[in-house]
Amino acid sequence: xxxxxxxxxxxxxxxxxxxxxxxGALQATSDVSIDLRAGxxxxxxxxxxxxxxxxxNQISGGLAPDSGRIEFLGRDISALPAQARAxxxxxxxxxxxxxCMEDTVLENTVLGAIGETQGVWQFWRPALKTADLIARAEAxxxxxxxxxxxxxxxxxxxxxxxxxxxxxxxxxxxxxxxIMDEPMAGLGAAGSKNLTGFLDGLRQEAPILLVEHDMDxxxxxxxxxxxxxxxxxxxxxxxxxxxxxxxxxEAYLGEAA
Amino acid sequence: xxLNETYINAAVLIGLLVVPLWAVMVDEPFTITLATKAVxxxxxxVGLNLILGxxxxxxxxxxxxxxxxxxxxxxxxxxxxxFTMLDLGLFSTGGTKMMPIIWLVAxxxxxxxxxxxxxxxxxxxxxxxxxxxxxxxxxxYYFSISWSQYGGEDGxxxxxRNEFPGLNTLDPIQFFGICFAILCVVxxxxxxxxxxxxxxxxxATRQTAKRVETVGLNPMHLKLVAFVLSGAITxxxxxxxxxxxxxxxxxxxxxxxxxxxxxxxIIGGVGRLMGPVIGACIFVVLEHFLGGLTTYWHIFxxxxxxxxxxxxxxxxxxxxTGKEGAHV
Numbered sequence: 001x002x003x004x005x006x007x008x009x010x011x012x013x014x015x016x017x018x019x020x021x022x023x024g025a026l027q028a029t030s031d032v033s034i035d036l037r038a039g040x041x042x043x044x045x046x047x048x049x050x051x052x053x054x055x056x057n058q059i060s061g062g063l064a065p066d067s068g069r070i071e072f073l074g075r076d077i078s079a080l081p082a083q084a085r086a087x088x089x090x091x092x093x094x095x096x097x098x099x100c101m102e103d104t105v106l107e108n109t110v111l112g113a114i115g116e117t118q119g120v121w122q123f124w125r126p127a128l129k130t131a132d133l134i135a136r137a138e139a140x141x142x143x144x145x146x147x148x149x150x151x152x153x154x155x156x157x158x159x160x161x162x163x164x165x166x167x168x169x170x171x172x173x174x175x176x177x178x179i180m181d182e183p184m185a186g187l188g189a190a191g192s193k194n195l196t197g198f199l200d201g202l203r204q205e206a207p208i209l210l211v212e213h214d215m216d217x218x219x220x221x222x223x224x225x226x227x228x229x230x231x232x233x234x235x236x237x238x239x240x241x242x243x244x245x246x247x248x249x250e251a252y253l254g255e256a257a
Numbered sequence: 258x259x260l261n262e263t264y265i266n267a268a269v270l271i272g273l274l275v276v277p278l279w280a281v282m283v284d285e286p287f288t289i290t291l292a293t294k295a296v297x298x299x300x301x302x303v304g305l306n307l308i309l310g311x312x313x314x315x316x317x318x319x320x321x322x323x324x325x326x327x328x329x330x331x332x333x334x335x336x337x338x339x340f341t342m343l344d345l346g347l348f349s350t351g352g353t354k355m356m357p358i359i360w361l362v363a364x365x366x367x368x369x370x371x372x373x374x375x376x377x378x379x380x381x382x383x384x385x386x387x388x389x390x391x392x393x394x395x396x397x398y399y400f401s402i403s404w405s406q407y408g409g410e411d412g413x414x415x416x417x418r419n420e421f422p423g424l425n426t427l428d429p430i431q432f433f434g435i436c437f438a439i440l441c442v443v444x445x446x447x448x449x450x451x452x453x454x455x456x457x458x459x460x461a462t463r464q465t466a467k468r469v470e471t472v473g474l475n476p477m478h479l480k481l482v483a484f485v486l487s488g489a490i491t492x493x494x495x496x497x498x499x500x501x502x503x504x505x506x507x508x509x510x511x512x513x514x515x516x517x518x519x520x521x522x523i524i525g526g527v528g529r530l531m532g533p534v535i536g537a538c539i540f541v542v543l544e545h546f547l548g549g550l551t552t553y554w555h556i557f558x559x560x561x562x563x564x565x566x567x568x569x570x571x572x573x574x575x576x577x578t579g580k581e582g583a584h585v
Contacts, residue, residue, distance in 0.1 A: 082470040082471065083475045086470065086473035091471075098471065099465070100460070100468065102460075102464060102583065103457075103461070110454075111472055112472045114454045114457065114472070115472025115473040116473070118473070119454055120458050120479070121454075121482075122454045125449075126452040127452060127453060127457045133454070169468075169471075173473065
C-alpha cells in the first residue's frame with residue numbers, strides 16, 4: 001500500500017481555486033473552490049444538472065475551465081492535459097464506463113499497468129506475457145474481487161462488474177488521489193454496499209473526491225460534503241452540518257424528501 | 258465452421274509459397290508474377306491494417322505512401338540508368354539500382370511524410386480523417402502528373418529491374434522470393450506489435466481514447482507512431498510494386514488504390530494478421546480471371562464486398578474462425 005503523500009502544513013492534496021466554466025449563457029461552474037485533504041472522502045452532491053460532471057471533467061483535464069486554478073500536490077496542474085494529470089497521480093473513474101469492450105478484463109487492467117510503468121514503447125514482447133504488468137493487473141483485480149473474471153471479454157461483464165473494473169484500472173495506477181464520478185451508478189443494493197465498504201478502506205491509501213447520487217453511500221462514506229447547485233458550492237461541511245443546513249434542505253434535500 | 262486462426266494463417270502462407278513454386282515446375286512465369294503482385298499488395302495492406310485494424314484510423318489516402326515508395330524507386334533508378342545526377346541541394350547522387358538502398362529510401366521518405374502529415378490529420382477523426390487523408394493523397398497525385406521531369410502523366414519506365422546482392426532479380430521466382438521474405442518479416446513484426454504493450458494501447462485508443470488518457474498515456478503519440486510505421490510499410494511495398502512493373506506512374510497515388518487497400522482488408526478481415534494477405538490473393542485472382550472475361554469485373558468485387566459486409570463482418574478470417582473482427 002502506498003503511503004499518504006505528506007502535505008506540508010496540512011495543505012490539501014487537491015484544490016481548486018475559483019473555477020469558472022460557462023457554456024454559452026449557462027454558468028455550469030461558478031467560482032468553485034474546493035479541496036481534498038489527505039485521508040478523506042469528500043463527496044460532491046447536487047441535483048441533476050448542477051454541474052458535477054463538468055467540475056470533475058475540469059479537474060481531471062477533459063475540459064478547460066474559463067478561469068481559475070487547479071492545484072495537485074502543491075503544483076499548478078491547470079495547464080496540463082488529461083494524460084499528464086493522470087501521470088502525476090490523479091486517478092479517475094467515469095460515470096459511463098470507459099472500457100475496451102472488445103478486450104478481456106485482464107487486458108483492460110494491464111492497460112492501466114502499462115500507463116503506470118509508462119512502458120508503452122515496447123513493440124516486441126507480448127504485454128500478457130510480461131510478468132510485471134500481469135502482477136500489477138492481477139493485484140488490482142484481486143482487490144476489487146474481479147480476479148475470477150480475468151479472462152472474460154469486457155462486453156460480457158454485468159454492469160456492476162464493469163464498475164468494479166473501472167475501479168481496478170484506476171488502482172493499477174496507484175494514484176495519489178481518486179476522482180470518482182458516480183461509481184455506484186446502476187449498482188444493485190448488494191453491489192453498492194460492497195463498493196461502499198471498499199471505498200471506505202481506500203481512503204487510507206489516497207483521498208477520494210466522490211460525486212455520487214446514492215445518498216446512503218454518501219452519508220456512510222463522506223468525511224465532508226460539498227453541495228453544488230447551479231454550478232455554485234452552496235455549502236461545505238461534515239455530514240451533520242450539511243444535513244442540518246437550511247439552505248441545503250431548501251435547495252436540494254428538500255426536493256428529494 | 259470454426260477453425261484455429263493459426264492454422265489458417267499457416268495455410269495461407271504455405272499456399273502463397275506453393276503456387277509460384279508449382280508455376281516454376283510447369284513453366285508458367287505469369288502465375289509467378291501474379292503471386293508476386295498479391296504479395297506486394299498484401300504488404301501494402303498490412304501497413305494500412307496497422308492503423309485501420311488496430312488503431313481504428315480509416316486512411317483513405319494510403320496510396321500516397323505507395324506512390325512515394327514507387328517514385329523513390331523510380332527516381333533513384335532513373336538517374337542510375339541515365340547516368341545523370343540527382344541534385345538534392347545539400348548533396349547530389351547518381352541514383353542507385355540496389356534494392357536494399359531503394360527500400361531504405363522509400364521507407365525513410367514515407368516515414369517522414371507520414372510524421373509531418375500525421376501532425377495534422379491525426380487531430381481529426383471519423384469522416385474528416387477519411388477526407389483529409391484523401392486530400393493529401395490527391396495533392397501528391399496531381400503533383401506527380403505535373404512533374405514532367407519524371408514522366409508526368411505518362412509515368413517513368415525503368416528498363417531493367419533493380420538488383421539485389423547475390424540474387425538474379427530478373428528471374429521471376431527469385432524476385433518473388435525476395436518479396437515473400439519481406440512480407441513474412443513484416444507479418445512477424447505486425448503479429449508481435451499487435452500483442453505488445455504498444456499494440457494493446459493502440460487497440461485501446463481505437464475503442465476509447467478517454468480510457469487511454471486516463472491511464473496517463475497520450476493517444477496522439479500512440480497514433481502518430483502507428484501512422485509512421487504504417488506509412489513506412491506501405492511505402493516499402495510501393496517501391497517493390499514499382500520494381501515488379503518496372504514502371505512508376507501517378508496511378509500509384511490514385512484514390513482507387515487507396516480504396517482497393519481498404520477493400521482488401523475488409524474482405525480478408527479487419528485487424529487480423531492475415532486479413533490483408535487473404536484479401537490480396539482474392540483480389541488478384543478475381544482481377545486476373547474475371548478481368549479476362551469482362552472489363553467490368555469490379556462489379557463482382559462489389560458483390561463480394563456486399564456479401565462480406567452483410568454476412569461476415571470479420572471478413573474471410575472472421576467467417577472461418579467464427580470470430581468477428583475489430584470494430585472501426
